[in-house]
Every structure is written in structure tokens, then in C-alpha cells.
Amino acid sequence: MTTLLYRGKTYTTHHEPAPKACRELNYHQQHYNTCRAQLKRDHHPQLNYRGIQYIKDAPKSECASAEARLRNDRQAYLAVARDLAEAQFQRGDAELAKRLWEEVGDRGMDVDRITHLLYGCWFQDDAEAMREADEEFLAAHHA
Template sequence: MTTMPKVLKAASQTIRNLLKPAAQHSFSEDRLRNDRQSYITMTRALVEAQLEWRDAELSSRLWKDVADRGMDRGRLLHLIYSVEAHHDDEALQNADAAYLQLVDPRDP
């Protein structure tokens, strides 16, 4: 029995990953979309509480919820302060995509 060289094994695995069924890619895209929507919703809530209503108690509860859910505070701060019109879905999605390209998801 002969074994496949490491280079061929790696190439074979890469090709198999590229040929995964669309449902697996779709699940990942759905998760990203839901995750992004959670961040956009929380961003809007924080903007209202902190910047529009200046409600310290609500703001504190929202930030506690962020911590309890393990959300990325840097991502939220980026969305809060880098987007001028928080009602603009496209602007928020673009800012979120830009942030995600800057960070390494494996970092703690």
C-alpha cells in the first residue's frame, strides 16, 4: 500500500473544501448575516441610549448585555463612531465588513 505525498494530500483536501455543497457555505453566510444583524441592532440601541437619550441606566444595561453575550466591544465601538447615519443599513454593513477585515477572528 503506497501513501500519498503530503503535497498531494494537502491539495486534495483543498479541492474537497472548495467543492463542499452549497448548503454548508449557505449556513456560514446565514450565520454571518445573523451575527452582523445582531451587531447592527445593538449598535442602534446603544446609539439611542447613549447619544440621543443620554440614558445612563439603559446604556449600562445594554453594555452589560453586550458583555453577557460575549459580543466584540471593539466591533460595536467601531460601528457607533465610524458611521454617521445609523439608520443606513448599507453604511453599517460596509463599516462592519471593513472592521472584520482588520481583525483576526482567532485573537482573544
């Protein structure tokens, strides 16, 4: 029996708490067990932001290789080029363009590749045209 002291009075439970019923669930081909104590950080081990994948709690060597992959990831370059095209050409927002160029530098991205995507492709909204311009740049500079 459990006792509780509250405002000077002692309270006792009259019955034991019901045991927790464990359930095995399958949802969208995922297996879940309700008895497993799951930490909040386990819910989303992989995150995506603007097409870039981030891995939480990865070992340092894996993080370094993941960052190298992210730098060379085509989707990251295309997303930054689209954002820069919108900031510079459509909005004319110098402050936003400056921040985006600083982000390119901070992430160690290839400035020539971004510049080629900005000026070598006429339509930044066309994913196929952007992909072709990126392949053209990579073929010319990594051949």
C-alpha cells in the first residue's frame, strides 16, 4: 500500500494500481511496442530541412562524412541557388542575398557551382533545367 502525506493528512490507496497492459502494434509497416520506454530524442533520428538530411546523435566520424556528403549534395545546391535567385533577381533583397551568400560560405559550398546555377540556368523554378545545368558544371569541372 502506498501512503501519501498531503497538507498534514495521510492518505492510503485502497487498491493496487492496475498493471500496464503491453500492446504490440503495426502501423504503416512499422512495429511499435507500448511497453518500451522511448526517449523523445528517439522519435526522429533523421531530420530533413530544405532537402538536406541531418542525422542526430551520429558518431563524429559519421557526422564528418555526412557533412561532406551534404556539401556535395545536389539538392542542397539547387535549394540555395533557388533561394539566391529569388532574393537577388525577383525580390531585389540585398540583405537576404547577403545572408544566403554567407550561408554558402559557412557551409563550405562551391561558390562557382552556385554561380553557374544562378547564371547558367534561365529558369530556377524548373528542376530539370537546374539538374542539367548542375550536371554540365560537374562534367566540365570534374572531368
